[in-house]
Amino acid sequence: MNTLAQLKAGQLAGATRLDLTCGLTEFPREIFELADSLEILNLSGNALSSLPTDLHRLKHLRVLFCSENAFTELPECLGRCAKLSMIAFRVNKISHVPAAALPPQLRWLILTDNCISQLPDELGQRPLLQKLMLAGNQLTGLPQSLAQCKNLELIRIASNRFTQLPQWLLTLPSLTWLAYAGNPVEMAVEVKGDDATPNIPWPELELGEVLGEGASGIIHKAWWKPQALPVAVKLYKGTITSDGSPLHEMQACIAAGLHPNLIKVQGRVVGHPDDRAALVMDLIDPSYRNLAALPSMASCTRDIYEHGTRFSLDVAMRMVRGIASVAAHLHRQGITHGDLYGHNILWNTAGDCLLGDFGAASFHATTDSLETRALQRIEVRAFGVLLGELLERVEASNETLRALQQRCSQPDMLARPSFEEIEALLKSMQHH
Structure with a gap:
């Protein structure tokens, strides 16, 4: 983290990245002294409500x-920044997105957790657009022009007000990761498997070290006293994440049911002193590790x-079979994972793997229709x-x-x- 004092004293000359979180209420003009070098500017966690009209000087x-x-x-000054490609304005009070605010090179737009009910048509005229993160707003639709965005791969529209998914959305050639939980269109679907999950009273658990923390919650190692069993407990945060609501994630984890390539849910926690939602899950063997790391800005x-x-090839085949099998299982339950990625897969050297993180999961009808077929093919x-x-x-190599x-x-x-077809093909390869 940089300081305003360093900036004002000219100690940051030539910096390509600047991070300032210090209660700013206005944009420090000294930033323009870095105009010849600055590529990444982080002003998150301040009290800003405007940026200078000449921002394009950076x-x-x-x-x-x-x-x-x-x-x-x-x-609007963002639109005049010739090289600006990634913009993040999460957790503001934005209700208006002017067309003029969209820079020509826009590739990654994050407007999670605002008050946006409409987006400009010009959004579809940004051919490089690849990631669009809009969870936690008041949208009922998306601009039809987005149908032209041939590079759009990731869309997050969870926790908005969609009563239906736009038809063109399901024909986007590159769309790969879609999250739409917590919209009226999704809530109309009946969710199975909820009643079968045991309730586990909070006093039965003794929390230990933190095993990991994500956007949606914190995972602790714990001891489940009556069962004398080491377990993992995920305590959910109540706030909207870039994928959607942590409570929807919990519901999807439960509805996913049992599968050898899923982390088993033992039960849901009841009676947490702060009323926090939590799940008790199997503790994963320490031989498992993440297959990949999250995408970078580049x-x-x-x-x-x-x-x-x-x-x-053997280890890769085991992983590929496991992931195809668990994805087929989820689709049969009417769940799309929404974030099927290496960074959400744990694996060991034998090729055993587990698909985790249901933060972007959404429910769809289990009946066969063009829409469910399209959602599954994404x-x-x-x-x-x-x-x-x-x-x-x-x-x-394997042809x-x-x-x-x-x-x-x-x-x-x-x-x-x-x-289902992929699973059958992979099975047939086993026997050759």
């Missing part, structure tokens, strides 16, 4: 973070794998991306898998195979 600015401020509209929608990661593309990433790191990867990733959504 001619190398690519990334702007202004989350958790006091903006009521997306500033990779946008693609996971980052450790340099030199290699898999044998997820098949995510599997295609994952398969491609694994194949790039496999020692031996059948390469052909499957291409079928899963093709732009004509309904021509992609279903997970």
Whole structure:
């Protein structure tokens, strides 16, 4: 974190990144002294409500973070920033998004947790748009023009007011990760499996060390006293995340049911002193680790794998079979995962794997219709991306898998195979 004093004293000359969180109520003009170098500007967690009209003087600015401020509209000056491609204004009070605020190079737009009920048509005239994060607003629709966005891969519209999903949305050639939970369109679907989950009273649990923390909650190691069993407890946060509501995530975890490639839910916690929602889950063996790391600002929608990661064909096949099998299982329950990614998969060296993080999961009807088929085929593309990433790191090439990867990733959504078909194909490869 940088300080205003450093900036004013000229100590940050030549900086490419500047992070200022210090209760700012107005934009420090001294930032313009970094105009020849500054690429990433982070002003999140201040009290700003406007930006200077000459912001475009920061001619190398690519990334702007202004989350958790006091903006009521997306500033028009952003539109004149020639290189600006990533914009984040989470948790403001934005109700107006002017067309003029959209820069020509826009690739990644984060407007999570605001008060937006409408977006400008011009959004569809940003051909590089790849990631659009709009969870926790008041949207009832999206601009029809987005149908032209051939590169749009990730859309988050959970916790809005959609009564139906736009038809064109389900034909976007590159759409891979979609989250729409907590909208009237999704809540109309009947969710199964909720009653079968046991309630576990809070006093029966003894919390230990923190195992991990995500946007939606904190995972602790714990001791389940009556069962004398080490478990994991996920305590959910109540706030909207970039994917949607943590409570919807919890519901999806429960509805997912049992599968060898899912982390088993033991029960839901009742009687937490602060009324926090929580789930008790199996403790995962420490031999498991994350398959990949989250995408970077540069990779946008693609996971980052450790340099030199290699898999044998056998291990890759086990993972591919496991993920296809669990995805088919979820689709049968009427659940799309919405975030099928290497960074949400835990694996061990034998190729056993577990799909986690239901933060972007949504419910759909279990009856076969064009809409459910399309929703499922969006997820098949995510599997295609994952398969491609694994194949790039496999020692031996495999023509059948390469052909499957291409079928899963093709732009004509309904021509992609279903997970049932993928599972059958992978099974048949076992016997050759």
